[in-house]
Amino acid sequence: MSTTHEAGWAHAPGALRGPAWLSPPQDPNALVPLLWSSTAHKRDGDLVVGGVAVADLVAEHNTPAYVLDEDDFRARARAFRDGFAGYDVYYAAKAFISVAVARWVVEEGLHLDVCSNGELTVALRAEVDPARIEYHGNNKTHPELRRAVAVGVGRVVVDSFVEIERLAQISAELDTTQGVMIRVTPGVEAHTHEYIATAHEDQKFGFSITSGDALEAVRRVHDAPGLELLGLHCHIGSQIFDSSGFEIAAKRVLRLHARVADELGVTMPEMDLGGGFGIAYTTQDDPSDPARLASEMTAIVEHECRGLGIAVPRLSIEPGRAIVGPSVCTVYTVGTVKPVTLDGGAVRTYVSVDGGMSDNIRTALYDADYSCTIAARASQAPPVLARVVGKHCEAGDIVVRDEFLPGDIAPGDLLAVPGTGAYCRSMASNYNHALRPPVIAVRDGRARILVRRETEDDLLATDVGV
Template sequence: MTHSPWSCTATRSDAGVLNVGGVSVTDLASQFGTPLYVVDERDFRARASAFRDHFSAAFARHGAQVDVFYASKAFLSSQVAGWMHEDGLCIDVASLGELEVALRGGIPASRIGLHGNNKQIDELTRALTVGVGRIIVDSFTEIDVVNELAGSLGVKAPVMVRVTTGVHAGGHEYIATSHEDQKFGLSLATGAALEALLACHAAENLTLLGIHTHIGSQILSIDAFRESADRMLRLRAAFVDAAGVELPEVDLGGGYAIAYTEGAEALDPADAAVEIADAVAQVMEPIGGTWPRFSIEPGRAIAGPAGMTLYSVGVVKRVSLEDGGERQYVAVDGGMSDNPRTIMYGAQYSAAIASRESDVTPVLSRVVGKHCESGDIVVRDVDLPQDIARGDLLAVPATGAYGRSMASNYNNALRPAVVAVRDGAAKVLVRRDTIADLLDWDVPA
């Protein structure tokens, strides 16, 4: 199914000014400066609620329950954590910093899952002390470490085993997470996953909740989820045969694709929910036994489409191409420091003039940043009008995930603020870096 990359409240005024959440981008730029991450709160929360409602309804048809875990790595602030709690979602974290921000936002620890292939002692200690709902163990080493640490703290650690199912899905190889030759999980094919489950079951200070998998990101095929669910549930049945008890929980992962450009494909949560729930039912029927409680992880599909980045245009120039054509280069006041995905993954984005209307013929353009790198590209290929000029505002949609969370201070750039808009009002979620911040981090002789 094709989708627009713009959030649901994005509109244009008669003068061509882009409005989001009832606020014009010209007002946002004037008040908060650029570059600026803009989050459409209504769109963000509607997407979260859609995953919650569609998956709950689809699995309820089979008498099962589902939890939805928001991906904090996509974008996290304490206010966003509060939204997710209000909207009935859980949250996954993969660092001490993410855990603390989630707790600050009011998420009960019992609704937090701790991920990571190499969790540190301080992260595990904090997680066990506050009582997180699940720790997803990723290796035999970690099983031993968590068991020993829980014993020293006098608690039982609730754990799930991350399983590498061998189902390959996702786009770039760096975001496909279920093939054998990578750092995450314990292999289903070699028997390591079952062995790990039995080790957790036998460990004195662990409470084994179940199994977890994540097969990749930016996934468009339901077939991948169907095959992964089949393998996970058969592993659960194998554990029953080996240990004589049923695992109460199964996390089916996520990584649902979003549209980054106009007319691109995206995975619809309503369709995905029904097909995945029905696929699970087909597997469970011959296996028998009690249905587990399921969970899913939509990944970027909540935050990504709800956000955009607003830039000010600086230098515009045209260069000749080898084929005799021409490309327009549009330089903005941000770049790879606020969105590294283009240079890291070859990610495709779109862009549009946001501060006015233009009826001038568009030409092939490349949106680039201000950093000292020829690869500092924000949007590789996009049609923009020939009259685009210094001072125009340029908007890049679908940057709500992995923009601010992957942002850096390369060239000592200041990371942009994140502002939420809704019903004509704007509020800061994360403030902009300042020169004072940079000087505070620096330690003089």
């Protein structure tokens, strides 16, 4: 039973205690290792990542800044490569991509999933073999598809009948054969946020299995002379922590796979199970180990294939945020600290930083939870429940909704937020004409800029009135 108050939920008794899973820490200076990249640690109160003290990084590059732990990124890529041995593992460019990161992906033996002309451009600039690239998206234009086919991407994931027609026409014009995966929606409700659940039928992606559209899409691709039918593609959502949702999806997709063989006499060689595996943003999250996920998902597929009397197709997955997400933290400078007293004497401590929803929209967009720590000193003050907010002109400009921070947090302190590698820089904006932060890679005590900070000249470069 919820408690209400005429002045709003924040004034209700107990509203400022924070979520039930968040408890006051014994030491507000300590890191929770699960939330941070593997090299991150505290040294006399200073946060160190990749052998570089964050305070030294800030002295040179200012804030806000995304700090990418290269060793951690590479280790996570290898963990999925090795855990899913025998699979093709596709790194999600949409999570975060740069020329350097695209090269790391290939160096660690992964493939690359792109869903825009811009992401393809970065991949090609990084000299990624086009055969290792998958081109995704629900509204690929004729020019985008033509470029993808012309450069030789390994496979295009088709999402509509219109796209099949476009792709067939382009393949004929270029006198080539294009590998095709067909995205299907098996009608699975993944336990995640509505906006990142992608396998239920009432959404924009894919062909419905239950309506018969998926089978019709298979027929059309199979009948098109310039298209090579590789297999079916399914993606149940994002921030997924276990394999239970994949079991239902795999059953339905494999039944269609078997039906295609029976009715069309076509054995599709591949199947993409998607992925979207979760990471730990707070202590309430419990991500699975890649090897365990692989073992469970392989067992599911092999069991279903035995039951259907079909061979196991070559499998591929898309880990999503699980590789780059934990490898990055965002560093801010505190600008103001404002205790706000509400009715009954309850106090909310607002800690304002020099970034916000322009560099991390996920809290406002998805109600995402994050953690944070002071990054450049040790404190002996007892912890207080705080809310970290940005500097934009929006009440919803929240970076960390609830976190315990040292009670003496003050303007000028550095604050670091872990788990910001996925979708934060990719979805960053120039709201309020903010300058998007740099991405700085750290490794073995050295730092290098992967993506430089924007300048005011960058902002004005497209303003034709200047």
